[in-house]
Amino acid sequence: DAGVTQSPTHLIKTRGQHVTLRCSPISGHKSVSWYQQVLGQGPQFIFQYYEKEERGRGNFPDRFSARQFPNYSSELNVNALLLGDSALYLCASSLRGDRGPEGYTFGSGTRLTVV
Amino acid sequence: GENVEQHPSTLSVQEGDSAVIKCTYSDSASNYFPWYKQELGKRPQLIIDIRSNVGEKKDQRIAVTLNKTAKHFSLHITETQPEDSAVYFCAASMSGGSYIPTFGRGTSLIVHP
Numbered sequence: 027d028a029g030v031t032q033s034p035t036h037l038i039k040t041r042g043q044h045v046t047l048r049c050s051p052i053s054g055h056k057s058v059s060w061y062q063q064v065l066g067q068g069p070q071f072i073f074q075y076y077e078k079e080e081r082g083r084g085n086f087p088d089r090f091s092a093r094q095f096p097n098y099s100s101e102l103n104v105n106a107l108l109l110g111d112s113a114l115y116l117c118a119s120s121l122r123g124d125r126g127p128e129g130y131t132f133g134s135g136t137r138l139t140v141v
Numbered sequence: 142g143e144n145v146e147q148h149p150s151t152l153s154v155q156e157g158d159s160a161v162i163k164c165t166y167s168d169s170a171s172n173y174f175p176w177y178k179q180e181l182g183k184r185p186q187l188i189i190d191i192r193s194n195v196g197e198k199k200d201q202r203i204a205v206t207l208n209k210t211a212k213h214f215s216l217h218i219t220e221t222q223p224e225d226s227a228v229y230f231c232a233a234s235m236s237g238g239s240y241i242p243t244f245g246r247g248t249s250l251i252v253h254p
Contacts, residue, residue: 030184059241068147068230068244069185081239116184120240127173127240132184 028053030119030133038139039107047102047136051119055129057081058100060092061116063135069116075100076123104138112140143168145233147245155253160221162248164231165213171243173236174207174214179247180227188229189216192236221252 031050039045051058057076061069074082075094094100098119104111114135121129144167154160166174172193177185191198191205191214198205202221207214218225228249232242 067246068145068232071241071243074239074241076239082241084241124238125240126236126238127175127187127190127234127242130187130240132177132186134182134184 030117030131032115032117032133032136034136035134036137036139038141040141041107041109043107044103044105045107045138047104047115047117047138049100049102049117049119049133051098051100051117052129052131055119055121055131056098057120057123058094058098059118059120060100060102061118062086063114063116065113072102074123081123107140109140112138114138143171143233143243145231145243145245147231147248149248150246151249151251153251153253154221156221156223158221160218160225160250160252162216162229162231162250163213164215164233164245165211166233166243167212168233169209169212171233171235173234173240173242174205175232175234175242176205176216177230177232177244178227179230185230218250221250223252223254226250226252 059074060072063069071084073092117133175190179185204217231245234242
């Protein structure tokens with residue numbers, strides 16, 4: 027059984043550009059969460075989706091947006107990239123969005139570098 | 142919101158020694174405390190967790206203790222091995238409903254052979 031898959035694994039973008047990161051949850055999982063992990067810090071919560079609806083939003087600017095598709099995969103979009111957006115972006119999936127930590131699994135992340 | 146502080150940021154031990162990582166949290170409503178291990182270039186993986194209705198939990202060489210009154214919890218690793226070298230994160234959250242853990246800044250554990 028495949029785990030949480032994220033693409034691409036690495037990405038280099040220029041300041042001001044836009045980026046789209048993708049996440050496919052574990053088969054059967056319907057909830058996806060996104061985190062930003064800056065070097066030397068713990069993951070910071072960005073968004074949580076369950077059944078295609080936003081269930082939570084962290085303290086990030088409106089340049090960050092996300093959506094979940096009918097097949098439960100998800101995209102994270104970041105507009106007008108800043109140097110400070112350079113980070114590892116992690117996706118986590120779980121069976122449901124309302125069962126606490128049950129089955130919560132992280133993907134390996136997308137390393138975004140903004141130059 | 143919840144705030145989790147984690148210490149130390151770096152911990153260097155000799156193989157066979159014990160390692161202790163400490164965390165404090167601010168929200169008394171938090172009742173679930175997981176610990177994640179993240180090896181270089183890999184995803185965070187849950188290694189042990191504890192809920193607020195118990196004070197200690199053990200799994201082989203790893204144990205976690207919780208003091209709800211003081212709002213702190215700790216990870217204990219005994220008989221450390223080089224493969225224990227990684228970054229360890231503590232987190233705090235509610236155990237029901239939407240699971241959105243608040244993470245500490247991480248502890249880089251280095252076990253010297």
